[in-house]
Amino acid sequence: MRTINHFIGGRSVTGGDRIVPVYDPSVGQIQAEVALGRADLLARAVDDARAAQPAWAALNPQRRARVMFRLKELIERDMDELAHLLSREHGKVVADSRGDIQRGLDVVEFACGIPHLLKGEYSEGAGPGIDVYSMRQPLGVVAGITPFNFPAMIPLWMLAPAIACGNAFILKPSERDPSVPVRLAELAIEAGLPAGILNVVHGDKEMVDAILDHPEIKAVSFVGSSDIANYVYGRGAAAGKRVQCMGGAKNHGIVLPDADLDQAVADIIGAAYGSAGERCMALPVVTPVGESTAALLREKLVSEIARLRVGTATNPDAHYGPVVSAEHKARVEAYIAMAAAEGAEIVVDGRGFELQGHEEGYYLAPTLIDHVTADMRSYQDEIFGPVLQILRAETLEEAIGYPSRHQYGNGVAIFTRNGDYAQRFASQVEVGMVGINVPIPVPVAYHSFGGWKRSGFGDLDQYGMDGIRFYTRGKKITKRWPSGGAVVDQSFVIPTMR
Template sequence: SSDIAHYVYQTGTAHGKRVQAMGGAKNHGIVLPDADLDQVVKDLSGAAFGSAGERCMALPVVVPVGKKTADELRERMVAEIGTLKVGVSTDPDAHYGPVVSAQHRAKIADYIRIGQEEGAELVVDGRDFQLQGFEQGFFIGPSLFDGVKKGMKTYHEEIFGPVLQIVRAETMEEAIALPSEHQYGNGVAIFTRNGRAAREFAANVNVGMVGINVPIPVPVAYHTFGGWKRSAFGDTNQHGVEGVKFYTKVKTVTARWPEGDVADSSFVIPTMK
């Protein structure tokens, strides 16, 4: 969690240590009206529900721009969720397996209850899911909320489970503001066919890692990985040159190899000559 990451960072740096402490996340996917919704739905399905949503780079918030985009995306997501198979981890046909513990399953279910109490519309409820033959397993079905608002606890905090929240926006500016103003700044994605809109988004959004038509923007290892705000504490990222920098200290050597047997006094102290 970010509270623990912040504690580790403060404690380590107070003792003169260099620290990388990765915290929580609440990654957003912005969907513009010109996006390929067939591809977006597939991308969201994997990014939101893959690994049961238990990964820091999951995409649990989708922000469709405009009512038409939101209504169509919602309809398609409901249909897509109906095709997902929850199963044991050894089932090659399963899209995802159980969550990590009974306690965490209960925590996810509690977040779903809170979301309803806050006034969000629970479109798909996965709490009653049971897998035949594994009734005591820590399984939870995919869930979908619509009408989520930025003031809600379930939007502010990381659920870390197979729960996708729809937060509607009227304009691109409003959509950019949502991840930019959120306490976490790990990853964000935009789905669009418009190159100019994508460039503006990437330049202006206040998030550490940006995907353009890439739902989980994890760069390859020779680039760096790390978020902003309460998603990461420390002044260097992981992997790549930044990772090497974290584990090394700079040594600077100044050398001169004078010729001849007589020292030139002009080199003893720097002068303007």
């Protein structure tokens, strides 16, 4: 049985008396095991990180950037290996795993520009003989807690800017698919990163609490469910840490009567069912405006759903693979049953699907549910599976209201040819990320990712310039050099520059 170890101080480290299995969702069988660490193992990682961080921070930004460039090259070199490893533990098809890695790699590329990103500001002559300037400095030891659904992308979103800024980073990935994060740490060492700057520790809530309570960890970034995000934010902030937490989502796709319906349907199908719906930026709710739009949209969706192929993660012809675990499959099926009990219409039912030859795998066929209403719990909650709900609206204003009033505010999309409607929608909808004829509006690496309401806790978003700000703190310097002239009288009032 393959054992997935921790990675501390630049080497593989055993530790932890609680062993949990790592499954292959495509076949429903255990393929490896991972030991969950406790606070003592975290303390070891923090000690190594603290010892290594000052010298790394003292290295000039250009030299740190060279390590980022080399890491980018190594990830590209091993893309195929990483994608297959990711697919075997997560269940998403290999092509989707490559996309997972590439979106993380985009942030590594962004971090290669750290010499420019860390430049401060300078004002000459702010007062009589006085100049003022600013700089950004690393925090020290920081940590990231990442979910199962993007085991490459989200760790890279966090670790690349954190390390490039001069911090040491401790990563606690999901115990469901921990191999790729460990492999990324190994590649970082190969790229020239000093031992101790990037450490990977495996664990569950006990490890999360140890990270939140450790006094030498100055900042924590988290992505996961909203309830846990709220917990991490509260406990981390109470401990005096800087914290950013990305939570759950219930993203809507608004379809106006003038939309290019064929293109919209193609976009919605991919966004709703890609990666078996296990994306915080999936599109699980579609809101057609007007009954004629709803009828035509439903007809086209049913036709396209019939063409979808569910298969193993390694099947190049499959549109998507299994969900991550047997427990998660049961949870999604329970939400489908809940929707039916609440009075919604199950138009296409994905329950009971078995893939021939892989009957023990965690497969769900695509599900389409119509006549959903905003008071249904199946609509209010995040299902996180291959389930698409139709929530009808009569007007654009009504359609804007649904995502604006929802507890989550991660992403939203509108499909229209009308620029005025699109502009009104983008301005008025109370959601953090908006797509106009773009179904999954994840910003590029040089912008920032973050939702509103229960989708995001904290003032700074992931990656982009917000990521640089999160992993650094600003210092402002006001200076004056003595000229050898007459001594200026000491003032007992607040100084001004006049």
